[in-house]
Amino acid sequence: MARTAAPRIALATYDPGPRVNHDRDLPVLVEALREAGADAVALRWDDPAADWAGHDLVVIRSTWDYSWRAAEFVAWAEKTGEATRLANPAEVVRWNTDKRYIGDLARAGVPVVPTDYLAPGDPVRLPEAHEYVVKPTSGAGARFAARYTPDQRETATAHVERMRAEGLTAMVQPFVASIDTEGERALQFFGGRLLHASRKGAVLAPGTAYDAEKTAHPDLVPWTPTEAELAVAERALAAVPGRPELLYARVDLVTGADGQPCVMELELVEPNLFLWLHPASLPRVVEAILTAATTG
Ligand SMILES: Nc1ncnc2c1ncn2[C@@H]1O[C@H](COP(=O)(O)OP(=O)(O)O)[C@@H](O)[C@H]1O
Ligand SMILES: [Mg+2]
Structure with missing residues (x-):
């Protein structure tokens, strides 16, 4: 009987540079997929040497440096989605990387949460009666987000303009x-x-600068x-x-x-x-990834 080849699964992550990879799920998931019989590896999404087409499934996991390279990342997802099966699919990535x-x-x-969008060139509309949040439409990890009271209009405007100078659209929401x-x-x-x-x-604590980590x-x-x-x-x-x-x-x-x-x-x-907080969820995650890699 022919032996079915192990499904080849790539988990896409980011390049942490000299720091440690913050994705605590990643090593656990790679290990569990291997134990379940898959040929699983973690690869940087922007690794020029990565052979995405050589995998049955690419699962986007922790591409956490994409928010300031959104166009490049969406282009990568589209290319990868043409070469092999990508989860989630590229059209979902395109839609969901833009908080519009x-x-x-x-x-x-x-x-x-009620949201006003300030694209480059739009007049800066900011709430005058309540606290609010300013953040970019391409963001993660609260990057470039801050909360303001109405009397901080000047600082908030500078924040909006700083983002728009980079071509980003700003979002304004009431502080929940x-x-x-x-x-x-x-x-x-x-x-x-x-x-x-x-x-x-x-x-977001009051007074924390938008560019603070x-x-x-x-x-x-x-x-x-x-x-x-x-x-x-x-x-x-x-x-x-x-x-x-x-x-x-x-x-x-x-x-x-x-x-x-x-x-x-x-x-x-x-x-x-957050699998470290929910270790009992690991088998279901592994099973769903294996199913996605081997069916359809
Ligand atoms: N309108 C808001 N009211 C209160 N807190 C907010 C608001 N918007 C963002 N935050 C805080 O900032 C965090 C990051 O914002 P979010 O929209 O989740 O962007 P991301 O997680 O992609 O950076 C949230 O988890 C929340 O704690
Ligand atoms: Mg969030």
Whole structure:
């Protein structure tokens, strides 16, 4: 009987340079995939020597340096998606790397944090009656995000202009006050089902400069999602244009001004899985990746 070759799976990560790779899931996942019989490797997405076509499946995992190279990254995803199977698919990457997707979700009726977009050249509109957040449409790890009170208009305007000078569009949102007490809930989906959920603390402290380095997921603890949170997360996933097949997704929710959950971020590109916090989830992740590599 012919022996089936081990599925070849590449996990795409980033180049940490002289620092350690912050992706704690990565070594655990590579090891578990190998134990399950796969030929699994972690590769830098921008490694010019990487043979993406030589893999049955490329899973985007921790390409965490893409947010200031978004166009290059989307081009890589499109090329890789033509050469082999890419999860999530390139069209999802294209849509989800630009946070104007929050506007698309809002138009589809999904509750989201209210968002105003300031493209280069737009007049700078900033709230005058309440605290607000300014952040870029291409961002991760709270990079270039800061919160302001109305009397900080000058600093906030400089922040907007600094981003727009780099060609970025700025987003302005009311500061979601509940985050300081209730935090943010991250509902993680894998292989089409809820995998696990976590709660994290607030990232933006008053007065922290936009270019300061922040802790992206502070005080993380396991969380049991409420019915309302699950319903909003599922509505967000159902609103992804073209309803593509998603290997993984993370929906970050906060409690909005109406007391109901709303979407802060829909992370379909490179969500941290927090497997170190949810070790029991590992077998399901491995199984879903193997299934994606060997079927369809
Ligand atoms: N409107 C907001 N109100 C309160 N906190 C916010 C708001 N927008 C962002 N933050 C804080 O900044 C963090 C990063 O923002 P987010 O939109 O999730 O971008 P990313 O995680 O891609 O950098 C959030 O996890 C949250 O703690
Ligand atoms: Mg986030």
